[in-house]
Amino acid sequence: MSRSPNAAVLFAALGDATRLSLLRRLSLEGPLSITRLSEGTGVTRQAITKHLNTLGNVGLVRHARRGRERVWELERKRLEKARAYLARIAAQWDAAADRLKAFVEQG
Amino acid sequence: MNTDRIEKRVVLRAPRSRVWRAITDAKEFGTWFRLTLDGAFAAGKTVRGSHDNFKVEMRVERIEPERYFSYRWHPYPKDSSRDYAEEPMTLVEFTLEDAEGGTALTIVESGFDRIPLARRAEAFRMNTEGWGGQIKNLAAYVS
Numbered sequence: 001m002s003r004s005p006n007a008a009v010l011f012a013a014l015g016d017a018t019r020l021s022l023l024r025r026l027s028l029e030g031p032l033s034i035t036r037l038s039e040g041t042g043v044t045r046q047a048i049t050k051h052l053n054t055l056g057n058v059g060l061v062r063h064a065r066r067g068r069e070r071v072w073e074l075e076r077k078r079l080e081k082a083r084a085y086l087a088r089i090a091a092q093w094d095a096a097a098d099r100l101k102a103f104v105e106q107g
Numbered sequence: 108m109n110t111d112r113i114e115k116r117v118v119l120r121a122p123r124s125r126v127w128r129a130i131t132d133a134k135e136f137g138t139w140f141r142l143t144l145d146g147a148f149a150a151g152k153t154v155r156g157s158h159d160n161f162k163v164e165m166r167v168e169r170i171e172p173e174r175y176f177s178y179r180w181h182p183y184p185k186d187s188s189r190d191y192a193e194e195p196m197t198l199v200e201f202t203l204e205d206a207e208g209g210t211a212l213t214i215v216e217s218g219f220d221r222i223p224l225a226r227r228a229e230a231f232r233m234n235t236e237g238w239g240g241q242i243k244n245l246a247a248y249v250s
Contacts, residue, residue: 015220086219089182090113093214096140097117100212103139104121104129 013058018043019051023074026061031073033066112217120209127173130201130212148176166196176201182222195221 014020022037038048052072055061063072119126129135133144133154142156148167156163168177179196197218204211 086113089216089219090115093113093115093216097115097212097214099139099141100126100129101117101119103135104119104125 013054013060016051016054018047019055022048022051022055023060026072026074031064031066031071033069033071037072111220112215113219115214116211117214118206118209118211123173123203123205123210126203126210126212127176130203131170131176148178168198174203182216182219197222 034045038045059075061072062075063070133147137144142158144154144156146154150170152167154165165178165180170176177200179198181191182197197216200215202213
Protein backbone atom coordinates (compact mmCIF):
# COMPACT_ATOMS: atom_id res chain seq x y z
CA MET A 1 0.00 0.00 0.00
CA SER A 2 1.33 3.38 -1.02
CA ARG A 3 1.12 6.25 1.41
CA SER A 4 1.18 8.89 -1.31
CA PRO A 5 -0.49 7.50 -4.44
CA ASN A 6 -0.49 9.66 -7.51
CA ALA A 7 -3.58 11.59 -8.43
CA ALA A 8 -4.58 9.30 -11.30
CA VAL A 9 -4.94 6.42 -8.88
CA LEU A 10 -6.85 8.67 -6.54
CA PHE A 11 -9.35 9.63 -9.23
CA ALA A 12 -9.75 6.02 -10.31
CA ALA A 13 -10.74 5.23 -6.74
CA LEU A 14 -13.27 8.07 -6.81
CA GLY A 15 -14.72 7.10 -10.18
CA ASP A 16 -17.48 4.83 -8.86
CA ALA A 17 -20.96 5.70 -7.62
CA THR A 18 -20.93 3.22 -4.72
CA ARG A 19 -17.58 4.47 -3.46
CA LEU A 20 -18.69 8.09 -3.74
CA SER A 21 -21.81 7.31 -1.74
CA LEU A 22 -19.72 5.55 0.92
CA LEU A 23 -17.55 8.66 1.18
CA ARG A 24 -20.65 10.84 1.43
CA ARG A 25 -22.07 8.76 4.27
CA LEU A 26 -18.79 8.70 6.18
CA SER A 27 -18.57 12.43 5.71
CA LEU A 28 -22.09 13.06 7.06
CA GLU A 29 -22.32 10.38 9.74
CA GLY A 30 -18.72 9.91 10.91
CA PRO A 31 -17.09 6.52 11.57
CA LEU A 32 -19.35 3.58 10.66
CA SER A 33 -19.13 -0.19 10.70
CA ILE A 34 -19.44 -2.28 7.54
CA THR A 35 -22.82 -3.51 8.80
CA ARG A 36 -24.11 0.07 9.01
CA LEU A 37 -22.54 0.99 5.68
CA SER A 38 -24.20 -1.87 3.85
CA GLU A 39 -27.67 -1.33 5.37
CA GLY A 40 -30.25 -0.34 2.79
CA THR A 41 -27.75 -0.19 -0.07
CA GLY A 42 -28.65 -3.46 -1.76
CA VAL A 43 -24.91 -4.12 -1.96
CA THR A 44 -23.39 -7.11 -0.14
CA ARG A 45 -21.05 -6.65 2.82
CA GLN A 46 -18.31 -8.32 0.79
CA ALA A 47 -18.72 -5.78 -1.99
CA ILE A 48 -18.76 -2.89 0.49
CA THR A 49 -15.57 -4.25 2.07
CA LYS A 50 -13.93 -4.39 -1.35
CA HIS A 51 -14.89 -0.78 -2.08
CA LEU A 52 -13.63 0.36 1.32
CA ASN A 53 -10.32 -1.40 0.70
CA THR A 54 -10.01 0.37 -2.66
CA LEU A 55 -10.61 3.71 -0.94
CA GLY A 56 -8.23 2.68 1.85
CA ASN A 57 -5.46 1.79 -0.60
CA VAL A 58 -5.36 5.36 -1.90
CA GLY A 59 -5.56 6.79 1.58
CA LEU A 60 -9.10 8.22 1.41
CA VAL A 61 -10.43 6.17 4.31
CA ARG A 62 -8.96 4.14 7.15
CA HIS A 63 -10.28 1.67 9.65
CA ALA A 64 -10.05 1.74 13.41
CA ARG A 65 -11.31 -0.34 16.34
CA ARG A 66 -14.19 0.91 18.38
CA GLY A 67 -14.71 -1.57 21.19
CA ARG A 68 -15.12 -4.95 19.54
CA GLU A 69 -16.17 -3.35 16.29
CA ARG A 70 -14.14 -2.26 13.31
CA VAL A 71 -15.25 1.11 11.97
CA TRP A 72 -14.28 3.02 8.85
CA GLU A 73 -13.65 6.75 8.78
CA LEU A 74 -12.54 9.44 6.37
CA GLU A 75 -8.94 10.45 5.89
CA ARG A 76 -9.78 14.11 5.42
CA LYS A 77 -6.51 15.39 4.01
CA ARG A 78 -6.68 13.15 0.96
CA LEU A 79 -10.25 14.13 0.21
CA GLU A 80 -9.33 17.77 0.30
CA LYS A 81 -6.70 17.10 -2.32
CA ALA A 82 -9.24 15.35 -4.53
CA ARG A 83 -11.46 18.41 -4.37
CA ALA A 84 -8.58 20.65 -5.31
CA TYR A 85 -8.89 20.03 -9.06
CA LEU A 86 -12.40 21.46 -9.25
CA ALA A 87 -11.56 24.14 -6.72
CA ARG A 88 -8.76 25.36 -8.93
CA ILE A 89 -10.94 25.54 -12.02
CA ALA A 90 -13.62 27.25 -9.95
CA ALA A 91 -11.04 29.81 -8.84
CA GLN A 92 -10.17 30.49 -12.47
CA TRP A 93 -13.87 31.14 -13.15
CA ASP A 94 -14.04 33.40 -10.10
CA ALA A 95 -11.19 35.47 -11.49
CA ALA A 96 -12.77 35.56 -14.97
CA ALA A 97 -16.16 36.59 -13.53
CA ASP A 98 -14.47 39.39 -11.56
CA ARG A 99 -12.86 40.66 -14.76
CA LEU A 100 -16.21 40.46 -16.58
CA LYS A 101 -17.86 42.41 -13.75
CA ALA A 102 -15.26 45.18 -13.97
CA PHE A 103 -15.57 45.15 -17.76
CA VAL A 104 -19.36 45.62 -17.96
CA GLU A 105 -19.69 47.92 -14.96
CA GLN A 106 -17.16 50.45 -16.18
CA GLY A 107 -19.65 51.52 -18.87
CA MET B 108 -19.38 15.32 -3.26
CA ASN B 109 -19.96 16.56 -6.81
CA THR B 110 -16.94 16.10 -9.05
CA ASP B 111 -18.78 16.82 -12.31
CA ARG B 112 -19.69 20.51 -12.26
CA ILE B 113 -18.78 23.98 -11.18
CA GLU B 114 -21.39 26.69 -10.74
CA LYS B 115 -20.78 30.38 -10.25
CA ARG B 116 -23.44 33.08 -9.84
CA VAL B 117 -22.74 36.78 -9.85
CA VAL B 118 -24.85 39.96 -10.04
CA LEU B 119 -23.47 42.54 -12.44
CA ARG B 120 -24.50 46.18 -12.16
CA ALA B 121 -25.17 46.52 -15.87
CA PRO B 122 -28.17 46.02 -18.17
CA ARG B 123 -28.76 42.60 -19.70
CA SER B 124 -27.97 43.88 -23.17
CA ARG B 125 -24.56 45.06 -21.97
CA VAL B 126 -23.74 41.75 -20.26
CA TRP B 127 -24.99 39.84 -23.30
CA ARG B 128 -22.65 41.73 -25.59
CA ALA B 129 -19.68 41.20 -23.25
CA ILE B 130 -20.30 37.44 -23.35
CA THR B 131 -21.29 36.83 -26.95
CA ASP B 132 -19.26 39.36 -28.89
CA ALA B 133 -16.06 37.41 -29.40
CA LYS B 134 -13.91 40.51 -29.22
CA GLU B 135 -15.44 41.62 -25.92
CA PHE B 136 -15.29 38.07 -24.54
CA GLY B 137 -11.61 37.99 -25.39
CA THR B 138 -11.00 41.27 -23.57
CA TRP B 139 -12.16 40.16 -20.15
CA PHE B 140 -11.36 36.47 -20.55
CA ARG B 141 -7.88 37.34 -21.85
CA LEU B 142 -8.00 35.42 -25.10
CA THR B 143 -7.48 36.44 -28.70
CA LEU B 144 -10.30 34.82 -30.71
CA ASP B 145 -10.24 34.30 -34.48
CA GLY B 146 -13.90 34.90 -35.33
CA ALA B 147 -17.45 35.62 -34.21
CA PHE B 148 -19.57 33.23 -32.17
CA ALA B 149 -22.37 31.41 -34.01
CA ALA B 150 -24.23 28.21 -33.13
CA GLY B 151 -22.37 25.17 -34.41
CA LYS B 152 -19.23 27.15 -35.21
CA THR B 153 -15.80 26.52 -33.77
CA VAL B 154 -13.83 29.59 -32.71
CA ARG B 155 -10.15 29.32 -31.95
CA GLY B 156 -8.38 31.40 -29.38
CA SER B 157 -4.95 31.78 -27.88
CA HIS B 158 -3.31 33.34 -24.90
CA ASP B 159 0.40 33.16 -24.09
CA ASN B 160 1.28 29.50 -24.21
CA PHE B 161 -2.13 27.93 -24.56
CA LYS B 162 -4.68 27.53 -27.32
CA VAL B 163 -8.39 26.89 -27.01
CA GLU B 164 -11.14 25.75 -29.34
CA MET B 165 -14.64 26.81 -28.39
CA ARG B 166 -17.41 24.88 -30.12
CA VAL B 167 -20.49 27.07 -29.84
CA GLU B 168 -23.58 25.07 -28.91
CA ARG B 169 -26.59 27.35 -28.44
CA ILE B 170 -27.35 31.06 -28.48
CA GLU B 171 -30.67 32.41 -27.17
CA PRO B 172 -30.45 36.21 -27.34
CA GLU B 173 -29.98 37.95 -23.99
CA ARG B 174 -30.76 34.74 -22.10
CA TYR B 175 -28.43 31.80 -22.78
CA PHE B 176 -25.08 31.10 -24.42
CA SER B 177 -23.20 27.80 -24.34
CA TYR B 178 -20.09 26.24 -25.80
CA ARG B 179 -17.89 23.19 -25.35
CA TRP B 180 -14.16 23.14 -24.88
CA HIS B 181 -11.35 21.19 -23.35
CA PRO B 182 -10.96 22.37 -19.77
CA TYR B 183 -7.75 23.34 -18.04
CA PRO B 184 -4.95 22.57 -18.31
CA LYS B 185 -4.58 23.89 -21.83
CA ASP B 186 -1.14 22.89 -22.92
CA SER B 187 -0.46 23.96 -26.52
CA SER B 188 1.98 21.12 -27.07
CA ARG B 189 -0.74 18.53 -26.46
CA ASP B 190 -3.55 17.39 -28.72
CA TYR B 191 -6.76 17.02 -26.74
CA ALA B 192 -8.97 16.43 -29.80
CA GLU B 193 -9.82 12.86 -28.80
CA GLU B 194 -10.89 13.78 -25.28
CA PRO B 195 -14.43 14.65 -24.21
CA MET B 196 -15.17 18.34 -23.75
CA THR B 197 -16.83 20.15 -20.89
CA LEU B 198 -19.94 22.26 -21.48
CA VAL B 199 -19.83 25.92 -20.41
CA GLU B 200 -23.19 27.67 -20.01
CA PHE B 201 -23.93 31.32 -19.35
CA THR B 202 -27.49 32.15 -18.24
CA LEU B 203 -28.71 35.74 -17.80
CA GLU B 204 -31.64 36.86 -15.67
CA ASP B 205 -32.90 40.21 -14.48
CA ALA B 206 -31.84 41.04 -10.94
CA GLU B 207 -32.30 43.99 -8.64
CA GLY B 208 -29.94 46.69 -9.83
CA GLY B 209 -28.62 44.77 -12.82
CA THR B 210 -28.21 41.33 -14.31
CA ALA B 211 -27.71 37.97 -12.61
CA LEU B 212 -25.28 35.78 -14.48
CA THR B 213 -24.88 32.06 -13.79
CA ILE B 214 -21.85 30.27 -15.23
CA VAL B 215 -21.88 26.47 -15.17
CA GLU B 216 -19.06 24.24 -16.42
CA SER B 217 -20.01 20.56 -16.40
CA GLY B 218 -18.87 17.19 -17.70
CA PHE B 219 -15.66 16.83 -15.68
CA ASP B 220 -16.51 13.25 -14.77
CA ARG B 221 -16.02 12.26 -18.42
CA ILE B 222 -12.53 13.77 -18.59
CA PRO B 223 -9.88 11.03 -18.44
CA LEU B 224 -8.58 10.43 -14.96
CA ALA B 225 -4.98 10.92 -15.98
CA ARG B 226 -5.84 14.31 -17.43
CA ARG B 227 -7.51 15.45 -14.23
CA ALA B 228 -4.51 14.25 -12.32
CA GLU B 229 -2.21 16.21 -14.61
CA ALA B 230 -4.11 19.36 -13.75
CA PHE B 231 -2.72 19.13 -10.24
CA ARG B 232 0.79 19.50 -11.53
CA MET B 233 0.07 22.14 -14.15
CA ASN B 234 -2.07 24.20 -11.86
CA THR B 235 0.43 24.00 -9.09
CA GLU B 236 3.04 25.42 -11.42
CA GLY B 237 0.81 27.95 -13.10
CA TRP B 238 -1.17 29.08 -10.16
CA GLY B 239 1.24 31.59 -8.68
CA GLY B 240 0.91 33.72 -11.78
CA GLN B 241 -2.89 33.58 -11.78
CA ILE B 242 -3.04 34.74 -8.20
CA LYS B 243 -0.70 37.61 -9.02
CA ASN B 244 -2.98 38.65 -11.95
CA LEU B 245 -5.94 38.65 -9.65
CA ALA B 246 -4.13 40.55 -6.91
CA ALA B 247 -3.00 43.14 -9.44
CA TYR B 248 -6.54 43.48 -10.72
CA VAL B 249 -8.24 43.95 -7.37
CA SER B 250 -5.69 46.33 -5.89
